[in-house]
Amino acid sequence: MAPLKVSLEPRALKHWTVQDYHRMSDFGILDPNERTELIAGQITLMAAKGTAHVTTLRLLATVLDALLGDLPVFVSTQDPIQLDDFSEPEPDLAVIQGTVLDYAEHHPHPSDVALVVEVADSTLKQDCETKDKLYAQAGIADYWVLDIKNRQLHIFREPTPTGYTRHLILTEPNQAVPLAFPNLTLSLTSILPTIP
Numbered sequence: 001m002a003p004l005k006v007s008l009e010p011r012a013l014k015h016w017t018v019q020d021y022h023r024m025s026d027f028g029i030l031d032p033n034e035r036t037e038l039i040a041g042q043i044t045l046m047a048a049k050g051t052a053h054v055t056t057l058r059l060l061a062t063v064l065d066a067l068l069g070d071l072p073v074f075v076s077t078q079d080p081i082q083l084d085d086f087s088e089p090e091p092d093l094a095v096i097q098g099t100v101l102d103y104a105e106h107h108p109h110p111s112d113v114a115l116v117v118e119v120a121d122s123t124l125k126q127d128c129e130t131k132d133k134l135y136a137q138a139g140i141a142d143y144w145v146l147d148i149k150n151r152q153l154h155i156f157r158e159p160t161p162t163g164y165t166r167h168l169i170l171t172e173p174n175q176a177v178p179l180a181f182p183n184l185t186l187s188l189t190s191i192l193p194t195i196p
Helices: 018-026 051-068 124-129 131-137
Strands: 036-039 042-045 073-077 093-097 113-120 142-147 152-160 163-171
Touching (some): 051 073, 051 093, 051 113, 113 124, 124 131, 131 142, 131 152, 131 163
Parallel strands (some): 113 142
Antiparallel strands (some): 036 042, 073 093, 093 113, 142 152
16 A cells, blocks of 8 residues: 655654764665655655766766876765765765765865765756755855756856855856866767767
8 A cells, every 4th residue: 555645844854964864874774775865854765876877977087187197186976975964865976075985074065065966867856956055055156957858957056045156057068167277178979978
């Protein structure tokens, strides 16, 4: 029997903190086989990753690793970022300042993040209409959504407490330049799988 669907007022919902979320994981309350993230105090299930998503993420990570070379940053894939006390998303990719060992005791915070990228095959609406506000409120200066189906790159910049004020959409064969690394150029064709 399917559970009854009920719509509750947002004020009637319990908002979990990052600390609550970690405790639930430690005590085995959250199923370790289910990928979840904490968004605005709500525990959400993450979408399954299709083949195109995995391939695109690998291409993007490989290209960024090569371009960033000896800079004092590293590429993190599908790892948590603690935006505030109520949000700890796991973006598909983030460029984080410092080294991996700098985060042995805590997850990166917004001030540690140079770039966040979400890869969208089935999550474009959520990435462009929900997560954009989340990252903007946290002050993430450069947020990208790589739209696999339409072969487009959405670039969000100039964050405010209500969202980003700039939203640029690039298509092939255009190139993108990360805000924190103005000397680096990424070709959209190099980070998207070839069309069969």
